[in-house]
Amino acid sequence: MKLWIFLLLTPALFALYNGNPSLPNMPEEGIWSSNDAWWGIKLGYEWDRTFDKKVKVDGRESSIRERFDTYKSLKNQGTLTFNASDRFELYGKLGVMKLDLAQRPTDTVLMEYQTNxxxxWGIGGRVILVYWDEMVMGFNALYSGSFMRIDRIFQNGGSRRTSGARFKYAEWQLGVSFSREIGLFIPYVGLAYASMHSNLYNVPNDPNFSFQVADEDIKTGQPFLLLIGVGLTKIRGVSFNLESRMIGERAITLNGNIRF
Structure with missing residues (x-):
């Protein structure tokens, strides 16, 4: 247990939130329903912070110019989950997201893009595939998307026009993970494959700057992710989960659910 706590709290920890493979069974009883009910409804909240994500421009040859130096995001979402037999879940997410991007399209130009x-939105599902006593193997699939307005653009620190600039965000992820109940806690570890296909487009020309920004197709730089986390579920009707992701990105997510 000390190892799990150390890994979760280390600032150097490095996709989309995968979640605990035991989540279909977290919690077992709702506030009003018993564990004999074959179905359940959960309402939840999810806070997700990506400190760094490996993304690149699709089709660029230069190893320097293809890379985005900065990709940071902050997501706050509400979740609605339908649970079947404590083994299978379908869920939807609605919320808000903001981005901070930076790239070097040439050796002498630094472009920064920021949104409010x-x-x-997002939609997904998860299923417990196998039980081994207190061990669980689970599978998760999720798609998330947004059409965002670029609110601020800077070229080498100078502010550029933003009218019409957009960022289309689209990402899907598949993950397999393993958990084990240890007292009050359910720690887990897993692997995921994430694919982001997004577009930065309609950045207007600015008479104060000679550089013209081309539309960019942006994709995942490192699709494979290692994820670790821990859940707490011994409170009737309530569960909490903390997850950190690394390799493909550095991110942390806090999730809480109330089961009715």
């Missing part, structure tokens, strides 16, 4: 919090 804007609408995003």
């Amino acid at each position: 919090s804007q609408f995003m």
